[in-house]
Amino acid sequence: MRTLSLIRHRNVVRMAGYSIRDGNGFIVTEYMPGGTLFEILHRCEPRMALDWETRFRIAFENAYSTRLTEKLDVYSYGVVLLELLLRKMPVDPSFEEGVDIVSWTRKKLLENDDSILFLDEEINYWESDDQRKALKLLEMALDCTEQVADTRPSMRDVVGFLIRLNDKI
Structure with missing residues (x-):
C-alpha cells in the first residue's frame, strides 16, 4: 500500500487512503471529475x-504511458482498444454466454464485409477519413489480441x- 501511495502519474489517480478489515479491503482515491475510462x-x-x-488520445496516452513489453499486456491493451471502438464491455451482457469482446468481434468480422457496421454507432456519423482511422485502429486491436502471443x-x-x-490526421 505504501508503494501505491507513492505513485505519481497524470494517468493514475492518487490513492488517498485504504482500509483492510476482516479480510476485506478497499482503496480510497482522489475524486475524478471526468470519471474513469470504464464509466465514460x-x-x-x-x-x-x-x-x-x-478516442485516439485515449488510445495513445494508454499505449505511451504503459511501457509494456509482455505479450499478455499487449493483449489487454487490445481489449481496451476494442472497448473504445465498440463501447462494449470485455464481457458484455449483449454477448452470448461464454463470449468475450475479442471472440465477438472476430465473429462479427466473419459475418460482415463492412466492419464499420458493428462498431459504436456514433462512428457511422464521422467523416470518412476518421472512419478509416477507426478501422485501422480495429486492425491493431485484433493484432494485439491474437491467440498466439508470439x-x-x-x-x-x-x-x-x-x-x-496520428501523422495522417
Missing part, C-alpha cells in the same frame, strides 16, 4: 459523445503505429 465508455447516461480525436506486436510497435496514424 460504459456507464455514463446520457452517453458522452466521443469523436475520433478523443504473433502479437510489442507495445513499441503499437506506439509506432499510433504515431504514424
Whole structure:
C-alpha cells in the first residue's frame, strides 16, 4: 500500500487512503471529475459523445504511458482498444454466454464485409477519413489480441503505429 501511495502519474489517480478489515479491503482515491475510462465508455447516461480525436488520445496516452513489453499486456491493451471502438464491455451482457469482446468481434468480422457496421454507432456519423482511422485502429486491436502471443506486436510497435496514424490526421 505504501508503494501505491507513492505513485505519481497524470494517468493514475492518487490513492488517498485504504482500509483492510476482516479480510476485506478497499482503496480510497482522489475524486475524478471526468470519471474513469470504464464509466465514460460504459456507464455514463446520457452517453458522452466521443469523436475520433478523443478516442485516439485515449488510445495513445494508454499505449505511451504503459511501457509494456509482455505479450499478455499487449493483449489487454487490445481489449481496451476494442472497448473504445465498440463501447462494449470485455464481457458484455449483449454477448452470448461464454463470449468475450475479442471472440465477438472476430465473429462479427466473419459475418460482415463492412466492419464499420458493428462498431459504436456514433462512428457511422464521422467523416470518412476518421472512419478509416477507426478501422485501422480495429486492425491493431485484433493484432494485439491474437491467440498466439508470439504473433502479437510489442507495445513499441503499437506506439509506432499510433504515431504514424496520428501523422495522417
